[in-house]
Amino acid sequence: MLLLARHGETDDNVAPLRFQGQRDTPLNDRGRAQARELAERVAGLDPPIASLWCSDLSRARETAEIVGARIGLEPRLDARLREGWRGEWEGFLFDEIAARDPERYAAWRAPDAEIGFRFPGGESLAEQQARVLAAMGDAAEAGELPALLVCHGGSIRTMLCRRDPRGLAAFHTFDVPNVALVPFEPEELR
Numbered sequence: 001m002l003l004l005a006r007h008g009e010t011d012d013n014v015a016p017l018r019f020q021g022q023r024d025t026p027l028n029d030r031g032r033a034q035a036r037e038l039a040e041r042v043a044g045l046d047p048p049i050a051s052l053w054c055s056d057l058s059r060a061r062e063t064a065e066i067v068g069a070r071i072g073l074e075p076r077l078d079a080r081l082r083e084g085w086r087g088e089w090e091g092f093l094f095d096e097i098a099a100r101d102p103e104r105y106a107a108w109r110a111p112d113a114e115i116g117f118r119f120p121g122g123e124s125l126a127e128q129q130a131r132v133l134a135a136m137g138d139a140a141e142a143g144e145l146p147a148l149l150v151c152h153g154g155s156i157r158t159m160l161c162r163r164d165p166r167g168l169a170a171f172h173t174f175d176v177p178n179v180a181l182v183p184f185e186p187e188e189l190r
Helices: 029-043 058-071 094-100 102-109 125-141 153-163 167-173
Strands: 002-006 051-054 147-151 181-184
Touching: 002 029, 002 125, 002 153, 029 058, 029 181, 051 058, 051 125, 058 147, 094 102, 125 147, 125 153, 125 167, 153 167, 153 181
Parallel strands: 002 147, 051 147
Antiparallel strands: 002 181
16 A cells, blocks of 8 residues: 655645745644654554655655654655646745736636646646656555655645546545545556
């Protein structure tokens, strides 16, 4: 089994929401406390976590380091687990983008938007999904299961879309709170 975990909270994860993307924003104090709670949750798993992987962005890396210290594993960094590259929108509040770029913002929020939407100067969700899937596949092939992969809300949502008949058009329907754990079986990666 592979467990995808979202990193702990950052200041960009609280209202008003900001397009964080691949900006390297650190955990805040609440995020560190959440990471410790996640560490306790996974420390009690049976069978125990055999390998620990994480995005190289500091919010995921720090979360994984806190978990790793509790379960005795060193995180393996993998940039493919990063959040989606939101391009020109990174660092801006959602409301700012809605006001500055209303047509594209509306296109992104539309129910079927993710099928062909590309963030201006960034990547599409299909590209994000492909790289996260590749990282998960490599973690599964390493054979050290169960594996915990600490990544990002958007990365997890792209993978949840693989389970939904609507595919990436379901992206906005999933809620992935900080330090959520989402299990995947290796067979789901095919």
